[in-house]
Amino acid sequence: MAIKLPLHTLFLLLVLLLSAAWMPPKASAQPRTCSIELDSSxxxxxxxxxxxxxxxxxxxxxxxxxxxxxFHCVCLYACL
Known part of the structure; x- marks a missing residue:
């Protein structure tokens, strides 16, 4: 037994699914943090x-x- 949906409901559902599929992925707001030792002596x-x-x-x-x-000097910086 199939359920019949009105045409406008099917159209809205299709638009919703397509808009979700075409959304760009979210970019990360936080840059990565890297570290480097500047002076070990x-x-x-x-x-x-x-x-x-x-x-x-x-x-x-x-x-x-x-x-x-x-002690040694360590530098923390934002890296790509």
Whole structure:
């Protein structure tokens, strides 16, 4: 037993399905974050921040290396 739908209902359903199929995919609003080590021999916070900002337009911070007594400069920046 088939259900009969009015013609205008079928037309609206078809338009709805086609419009959903033709919608472009959403772009990600958040850029990926990458990191790079700028200096492994030591870190001065002011120099690390300045170097990261000038070279990568990012945020630099001094991070502690595990099993090593000194800090190193790590730069976090938006990458493609």
């Amino acid at each position: 030591g870190c001065t916070a002011q120099d690390c921040v300045a170097k990261c900002a000038s070279q990568f337009n990012g945020v630099g911070e001094c991070a502690h290396q595990e099993y090593v007594s000194n």
